[in-house]
Amino acid sequence: MMYRLKLVVADSDQDYLKGLCSFLSEEHPKNIRVFSFTRKESLKEHLLSGERIDVLLVSPDLSCSCDSGQNVGITVILSESGVCLTGEHPSVNKYQSGDSLLGQVLDLYFQGVSGAESIYGNGSDTRIVAVYSPCGGAGKSTIAVNLAAQASLLGNSVFYLNLEPYSSSQYMLVSQGQKCLSNIFLYLNEESLLPEKIRSFKVRDMKYNVDFFLPPESAAELSGLDREATGSLLQGMRRVGLYDLVVIDIDPPLSEKNISVLENCDGILLLATPDRICRYKMGILPGELKKAGLDIDHKTITVINRDRGEAGIYSGEADFRLPRVDDVVLMNERTGFMEFNSYYAGHILSLARMVLGPRLLSVRSGRIEE
Structure with missing residues (x-):
């Protein structure tokens, strides 16, 4: 307990x-x-x-x-x-x-305090889901941030972790803070301290109620992240013990970092689009995964983004299809913030239910004594 x-x-x-x-x-x-x-x-x-x-x-x-x-x-x-x-x-x-x-x-x-017990458990209830595509421009970050937002809307505590060297998520998630992902990297070898630093350095987008890290000081820090360090980061995210879902956004190359994410996560959203280049890359992906020693079929949900309803496109391979929608992310002129197209977000909400399954909401209470 x-x-x-x-x-x-x-x-x-x-x-x-x-x-x-x-x-x-x-x-x-x-x-x-x-x-x-x-x-x-x-x-x-x-x-x-x-x-x-x-x-x-x-x-x-x-x-x-x-x-x-x-x-x-x-x-x-x-x-x-x-x-x-x-x-x-x-x-x-x-x-x-x-x-x-x-x-x-x-x-x-x-x-x-000697022998102090952890109050956050071992993170066994935390589900880590990677959003990945071998194709650039597949809409991966938009889907990953939207998935985190919709999972939060369903009553889950959610963390969005962007591990791309060049991230576009800062246009969709907004917050301020003095610490960033670079500060977390300093503690990847400090197993006992890492969970507390994650809790201290995270920030929150108040609109979507999603926690995340501000981007690192240099993109090179993410490009150079090795397999062991990435594994430590994911274990740290579990041991934080605060989240029902951690959504990880990674770039296309099968680098040591991304191999470690795909290896250590609980589920994968594999994104594809109907264009010929992406279909070609999806065709060679199984061979590349085999070379990397990865067997991910058992935990992968294949998602076709920008689906045009064409028969035969990834026939029998798609677990979920997202429609082609112009202006998936819109600028709210009144607030100055980016917002998701409500029609598209509704489809992502259905995808979030598939990823999560049923969840119970926590009862929150407290008291003040004079």
Whole structure:
């Protein structure tokens, strides 16, 4: 059974406390039990009860009451002036994104508490699906991002991972952050730290409710990613334990990186288009896969994009067909953001159901005590 961390948050700023606890309860209901206090007396009474607390996250004005003793794993101060590790208790900057704050707190917890149990399980429930085509211009990234968005709409927690050296996804997913995929690469050899860094460095597109990484600083970083490093990244994505689905977008060459993705993922959407060049490349793909030592037939869904309804095109080979639609991605003049054509998105929604199967929605709850 997955361990649920008990986190006590104490801050006299009720608006801040409500916002932070809402984030924790909504985003991590399966992993964290949140208890919160705004008054010293209530906090002290809870501490004296002797009940085990994994993390006490407390503002300086309430910290004087936290004679925590042995029932608190670690005490972390919510500071307005930034991170400090040299005082009696470490501190974190309270005014940052919820993901960054939680990532820093969990880093301190796992580093400071001997035998601390992971709260995210082993990722056995996470399904990793690669979207791949041997043909350039097949609409792969549009389908991959749209698939992630539609899977999220179905109630799943979703991560979109783009491993193309030159990505177009930034035109469809929008967010800001200080860290990018380059920062994740620094921890690929740090098995114990990688999941926490993924949680800290990810960003979220609020329109589609999909998490992702900002692009790396250089395309060469992705081109040089080897088989072992890629495998470590995928295992890290599983061990994060936050996602029902991870959608991986890869480029056409059967590089070490892409071979590792196809080898280690749970399912593959193999995209083709009706044009002659793509049909030729699809014809030689089985031989190339065999040379690379890959057997992927058992986990592959073949998708024909821009299907014109022609009889005999990939006859008997297509598991799913997407219609030819002009302007699959549209610019919303009012918001300035790109949006998916609703007709095409409806077909992707059906594809998402095929990929995922039935899912149960989580019940999210939390409470605040005065």
